[in-house]
Amino acid sequence: MKSDIDYRNKLVLAPMVRVGTLPMRLLALEYGADLVYTEEIIDWKLLRAERHTNEVLGTIDYIDTTDGTVVFRTCPHERGKVVLQIGTASAERAVAVGQMMQNDVAAIDVNMGCPKDFSIKGGMGVALLYDLPRAKAILEGLVQGVRIPVTCKIRVMPDLDETVALAKELQSTGIRAIGVHGRTKMERPRDPVNEGAIARVANALHIPVIANGGSQSITRRHDILRFAQRCSTTSVMVARAAEWNCSVFRADGPLPLDDVIRRYLELSVRYDNSPSNTKYCVQMMLRSLQESPIGRRLLDSQTMQQICDIWEMGEYCRETQLRYHFAGIKGRRACRPRTQSGDGGPVAEGNEPTASKKRCLEESPDSDPEPLNEENVCFIRSNFIDDNSLPKSKLYLHAVRNGLPRAQYEVQQKDKLFRATIRFDGQRYTSSFWEKNKRYAEQAAALVCLLKRGVESRDELIRNGAMLPAKNGPAAAVVELTDSSKTDAPGESETNGEARPMVESC
Numbered sequence: 001m002k003s004d005i006d007y008r009n010k011l012v013l014a015p016m017v018r019v020g021t022l023p024m025r026l027l028a029l030e031y032g033a034d035l036v037y038t039e040e041i042i043d044w045k046l047l048r049a050e051r052h053t054n055e056v057l058g059t060i061d062y063i064d065t066t067d068g069t070v071v072f073r074t075c076p077h078e079r080g081k082v083v084l085q086i087g088t089a090s091a092e093r094a095v096a097v098g099q100m101m102q103n104d105v106a107a108i109d110v111n112m113g114c115p116k117d118f119s120i121k122g123g124m125g126v127a128l129l130y131d132l133p134r135a136k137a138i139l140e141g142l143v144q145g146v147r148i149p150v151t152c153k154i155r156v157m158p159d160l161d162e163t164v165a166l167a168k169e170l171q172s173t174g175i176r177a178i179g180v181h182g183r184t185k186m187e188r189p190r191d192p193v194n195e196g197a198i199a200r201v202a203n204a205l206h207i208p209v210i211a212n213g214g215s216q217s218i219t220r221r222h223d224i225l226r227f228a229q230r231c232s233t234t235s236v237m238v239a240r241a242a243e244w245n246c247s248v249f250r251a252d253g254p255l256p257l258d259d260v261i262r263r264y265l266e267l268s269v270r271y272d273n274s275p276s277n278t279k280y281c282v283q284m285m286l287r288s289l290q291e292s293p294i295g296r297r298l299l300d301s302q303t304m305q306q307i308c309d310i311w312e313m314g315e316y317c318r319e320t321q322l323r324y325h326f327a328g329i330k331g332r333r334a335c336r337p338r339t340q341s342g343d344g345g346p347v348a349e350g351n352e353p354t355a356s357k358k359r360c361l362e363e364s365p366d367s368d369p370e371p372l373n374e375e376n377v378c379f380i381r382s383n384f385i386d387d388n389s390l391p392k393s394k395l396y397l398h399a400v401r402n403g404l405p406r407a408q409y410e411v412q413q414k415d416k417l418f419r420a421t422i423r424f425d426g427q428r429y430t431s432s433f434w435e436k437n438k439r440y441a442e443q444a445a446a447l448v449c450l451l452k453r454g455v456e457s458r459d460e461l462i463r464n465g466a467m468l469p470a471k472n473g474p475a476a477a478v479v480e481l482t483d484s485s486k487t488d489a490p491g492e493s494e495t496n497g498e499a500r501p502m503v504e505s506c
């Protein structure tokens with residue numbers, strides 16, 4: 001994509017892990033944001049992804065080749081307006097990412113403000129502000145190596161002169177704009193934002209500064225513009241105020257939360273966003289209402305249909321999912337991931353994912369008296385058109401029909417991967433495939449049980465991608481992992497769809 005962005009007078013959706021996925025970005029644009037940042041994505045996650053055109057959704061998907069997760073999804077509606085934010089500690093990797101993705105994003109931003117441990121330990125985020133040569137090398141590499149605009153997002157330093165000097169050094173790399181979050185590395189989101197510090201930087205630079213950190217004083221567009229004025233900038237990036245009610249960007253004033261949630265759900269279904277990511281974002285919108293009856297229903301929900309039912313959109317969800325199903329939606333099946341035994345791809349210092357995954361394959365000797373039936377089967381959510389057809393529901397019905405006690409599920413977790421074993425009718429059943437969340441692990445084990453008991457056919461599982469035929473025989477071997485879940489945090493895998501506490505801001 002040949003892109004040239006004028007960073008002045010822009011209202012921007014700030015980068016937010018888990019929140020800044022495609023549906024939220026589209027919502028922000030609909031409500032009046034000019035630019036939308038992705039969540040921070042770590043460079044090596046992008047580098048081990050493959051680009052796929054998703055014909056059914058009309059999207060471009062970057063799919064992680066090690067686990068089949070969608071790392072980044074974009075569509076024509078955000079073309080020219082979506083800014084990819086990366087987490088990186090390496091100029092080489094940053095440039096490789098930029099070159100790989102420059103046709104699909106409008107600009108690239110380097111996160112130099114994240115104070116979290118995983119970032120700092122990997123030499124990323126705010127660590128770059130204390131390693132200026134490396135920060136400059138990354139930005140210079142990108143400016144020279146890609147055709148799209150390059151920016152970075154920083155925090156202020158405790159010393160204002162130092163902040164200004166640092167920002168000038170970063171400006172000298174040729175970046176087009178700089179996002180300044182008016183809090184230091186040690187300050188938390190509840191601490192007051194230092195608008196004066198942002199103004200000092202803005203007045204000292206010749207490139208546009210995008211002021212950030214004002215959400216506590218923002219509930220409508222007018223507040224955003226006033227924050228910009230106080231910070232001596234013309235552009236602002238908004239995080240939490242947009243997370244709480246994305247219609248904060250609207251010129252005609254914000255909309256009632258229910259309207260915003262409905263539209264968000266519509267976009268989530270339309271773009272096959274994962275239930276866990278959707279649930280998380282809606283929970284963040286509900287905030288104090290999480291204890292209300294609606295909040296509790298949301299907490300109990302696991303599937304997209306259950307979430308949509310709460311806002312009376314279940315029918316829309318069912319119809320759309322059915323349509324996608326019959327259109328042969330592939331999603332993660334578009335790429336065949338490598339197995340988890342260790343070929344995890346390029347790795348950032350301090351972020352090695354492969355060693356831990358290797359450990360997942362190490363099993364202790366099995367001393368359980370009940371025989372273990374094992375198959376390599378994965379659970380693909382889009383294969384099941386409604387909740388009643390899910391493997392666990394089917395197994396439950398199978399037990400009832402045959403007068404057998406209900407299946408007992410045990411889940412093992414190693415690092416961020418899950419595997420379930422079912423005890424049923426004197427036997428144990430498990431899939432040798434480690435899933436990215438507990439629910440999927442249980443569903444995969446239930447599939448194995450149904451397969452072994454003749455309720456599901458091997459041919460059908462092979463046909464729908466849950467198993468692959470072995471090269472020299474009928475047994476399944478490597479599994480294509482695909483689902484509509486999403487890796488939600490940099491370098492992290494999905495969390496079982498449960499609400500996580502409010503993410504500390506980067």
Ligand SMILES: Cc1cc2nc3c(=O)[nH]c(=O)nc-3n(C[C@H](O)[C@H](O)[C@H](O)COP(=O)(O)O)c2cc1C
Nearest residue numbers: 014015016017040213214215238239240503505506
């Ligand atoms: C849920 C959440 C996730 C965030 N993720 C990122 C991120 O991926 N990259 C980043 O640079 N900042 C991230 N931040 C920080 C925000 O972009 C922003 O700097 C901060 O929230 C202050 O802006 P605000 O007052 O408008 O919320 C995140 C903040 C929140 C609340």
